[in-house]
Amino acid sequence: MSLANWFDKVRELIVSVSKIHSYGCYHGALNLKSSYVFVAGHLKMINLEGFCSDKRFRWPEKDAFLNCILSTCWLWYNEFYFKLRNHPFLLTPMKRLEYADRLYRLTAADPGNNILSSQVFDQYRNWNSKSAIASWSDYMQGVYFFKEKTDYIGTPEDLLRFIRNLFHHFSQACCRPTVTLDELDYDIRYFFEEFVDVIHRNL
Structure with a gap:
């Protein structure tokens, strides 16, 4: 299974479990072999401890997603569902950058x-x-040094603004050839590990 398909399966499982709950039905623990979810006649399974071969997949990001599950499970059901379904870990690079832009605004x-x-x-x-x-x-x-005198002062607010500026510069055609979307997304997640994930978890 490719990494992209793995993300899709996680999202499908979250949506499927939510639909089961909406009908007043429940299931056993998803980590048990006796627990499974059927969608359109097909068995949906997920193994959060599985191995993904994509070289850009970093385990701290997976851990941030699992930590979000543990730290937000006390929320009302709809809030908890939103937190999981829209977690940055499950988004595409473009969607993650767009999400960071929305968080800044x-x-x-x-x-x-x-x-x-x-x-x-x-x-x-x-x-x-x-x-x-x-x-x-x-x-x-x-x-970072686009202006003659930068005004970033090292706060988390400025870090979010910097990430937003990275995305906006990328969106300008004149800047795009110097970096690919995947490279930009990877660099942000590498140098500012879990930053957007932590914001999402604490909203």
Whole structure:
């Protein structure tokens, strides 16, 4: 099974389980062989501990998805379902970048209720140190120093703005040849590990 198909199967399973619940029916633990879900006459199975061979698949991202399940299971059912179905881990590179763009606009529109000020994001408060910038790809450095005088001050809010700016620069045809969409998505997830995932979990 390819990585793309694996993501699709996870999403299908979440949707399928939700539909079963909506009819007032329930199932056993999904980690038991005796538990299974039928959709359109076909058995849907998922193995979260399986192996995916895609070289861009990184286990910390899978762990972030599983952590989201554990940390949000106390939510009301509809909220919990939304958290899982729309988790960045299951999105395509383009959808992940578009989602980061929406998150930026959401937080910028309501600065008084900014979750990025939470201690949860303390690990991202030095994201633009000199050593960090030196390790970035040329494309990322080019966007960071796009203006003569940058005004990024190293806060999580600025990191989200920087990710948004990376996407906007990519969207401009004049910038696109220097990096592919997959490379941009990979670099963001590599250098700012789980950042968008953590925002999603804490919304």
